[in-house]
Amino acid sequence: MARKKVKLEYIANDASRRATFKKRRKGLIKKVSELSTLCDVKACLVVYGHDEPVPEVWPSGADAVRVVARLKRMPEMEQSKKMMDQEGFMRQRIAKLQEQVRKLERENREMEISLSMNERMLGGGGGLEAIGVEEVTGLAWLVEVKVGEVRRRIEAMSKAAKAAPVATSGNPWIMDSFFPLN
Amino acid sequence: MARKKVKLEYIANDASRRATFKKRRKGLIKKVSELSTLCDVKACLVVYGHDEPVPEVWPSGADAVRVVARLKRMPEMEQSKKMMDQEGFMRQRIAKLQEQVRKLERENREMEISLSMNERMLGGGGGLEAIGVEEVTGLAWLVEVKVGEVRRRIEAMSKAAKAAPVATSGNPWIMDSFFPLN
DNA sequence: CGTGCTATTTATAATCG
DNA sequence: TCGATTATAAATAGCAC
Numbered sequence: 001m002a003r004k005k006v007k008l009e010y011i012a013n014d015a016s017r018r019a020t021f022k023k024r025r026k027g028l029i030k031k032v033s034e035l036s037t038l039c040d041v042k043a044c045l046v047v048y049g050h051d052e053p054v055p056e057v058w059p060s061g062a063d064a065v066r067v068v069a070r071l072k073r074m075p076e077m078e079q080s081k082k083m084m085d086q087e088g089f090m091r092q093r094i095a096k097l098q099e100q101v102r103k104l105e106r107e108n109r110e111m112e113i114s115l116s117m118n119e120r121m122l123g124g125g126g127g128l129e130a131i132g133v134e135e136v137t138g139l140a141w142l143v144e145v146k147v148g149e150v151r152r153r154i155e156a157m158s159k160a161a162k163a164a165p166v167a168t169s170g171n172p173w174i175m176d177s178f179f180p181l182n
Numbered sequence: 183m184a185r186k187k188v189k190l191e192y193i194a195n196d197a198s199r200r201a202t203f204k205k206r207r208k209g210l211i212k213k214v215s216e217l218s219t220l221c222d223v224k225a226c227l228v229v230y231g232h233d234e235p236v237p238e239v240w241p242s243g244a245d246a247v248r249v250v251a252r253l254k255r256m257p258e259m260e261q262s263k264k265m266m267d268q269e270g271f272m273r274q275r276i277a278k279l280q281e282q283v284r285k286l287e288r289e290n291r292e293m294e295i296s297l298s299m300n301e302r303m304l305g306g307g308g309g310l311e312a313i314g315v316e317e318v319t320g321l322a323w324l325v326e327v328k329v330g331e332v333r334r335r336i337e338a339m340s341k342a343a344k345a346a347p348v349a350t351s352g353n354p355w356i357m358d359s360f361f362p363l364n
Numbered sequence: 365c366g367t368g369c370t371a372t373t374t375a376t377a378a379t380c381g
Numbered sequence: 382t383c384g385a386t387t388a389t390a391a392a393t394a395g396c397a398c
Contacts, residue, residue: 001374001375001376001377001389001390001391001392002375002376002377002378002387002388002389002390002391003376003377003378003379003387003388003389003390004377004378004388004389004390005377005389005390005391006220006376006377006390008216008219008220009219009220010219010220010221010222011220011221015382016377016378017220017221018221018382019377019378019382019383020220020221020376020377021217021220021221021223023375023376023377024213024216024217024220024221024375024376025217027213027374027375027376028210028213028214028217030374030375031206031209031210031213031375031392032210032227034190034206035203035206035207035210035229037190037191037192038188038190038191038192038193038199038202038203038206039192039193039199039202039203039206039232040192040232041203041229041230041231041232042229042230043227043228043229043230044226044227044228044229045214045225045226045227045228046225046226046227047217047223047224047225048223048224048225049223050221050222050223183372183373183374183375183391183392183393183394184370184371184372184373184374184392184393184394184395185370185371185372185373185393185394185395185396186371186372186373186394186395187372187373187394188373188393188394197365198394198395200365201365201366201394201395202393202394204366205392205393205394206392206393209391209392209393212391212392213375213392
């Protein structure tokens, strides 16, 4: 933004790129802090330098880093969903298990609702751009519970598989069951 | 940065603050993406809006959030019917089923506790401001830990499967792809 | 409340020492 | 390579609808 308009693409020239990086990162951090001050909102910026071992973080590291780290891992979970998804492994016996689990899940859900931590999020159906502090807090617990359920199911599956392996034609672990796309 | 120089302090005027927030957050996100593009560095920005139910996250904030939402939405688990089961695979699973049910029931109890804790945090008549980055971070960390547990569980299953192979047409067990360590 | 539209303030790309 | 300088590109505060 100065003597010349810059194209939005990778700056090949090494020196220029590094200079630009330093300047812009500095400006960015300033901007974030300003926004936070002016509007009193929580915000976090993390910038990993190519050669720098420790990323630049605002505000003071630890906390922000963890939050961001977690956030960045979420997409991986999405991948995990696809991974385990394949074609039938064990299909019919679990019906009853499902029933009971579902029942318990329903109870869980009712509690969740009672916590009123989500109609907004779930309501959008997909227009989720961000999570508020309240939502994150609520979600943390919710996720914990859900993850716990999944873990237990997996445990059961593991034991079952060891006890009586079965030949399958496809990929057995249909994770969509755990992480439905919709 | 315009008609008048702005003081670096909380903007008391509600309307002005909101307007400024929207404008600056937008600009900030643009800046982050530009830096990332120009210098090819990893960066992440998270902005929690006060009134905004949804915080803005860059990059792929939407995706991350969507995943969480999906977890939360995990209601019916209809597809889970396909999940396990193949040909009479788990038969005496009832026992384990019951065991799982017990565990889920325990979870319900735990959740009730969580619920009360959560209410306390969220309570106070909209005193959401009371929730600091600390709390959110802690919860986020908890979730991360839980997710890690599941991942390890799945890895263990993967090894077990290799030890006692099951005929498959694909290559279902590349868990590292699903749960990259990094 | 959101949408534009300037007038100015900032952020910076290029340059210089 | 690193600041300091400067000419421009961007961002945006205050207004008008």
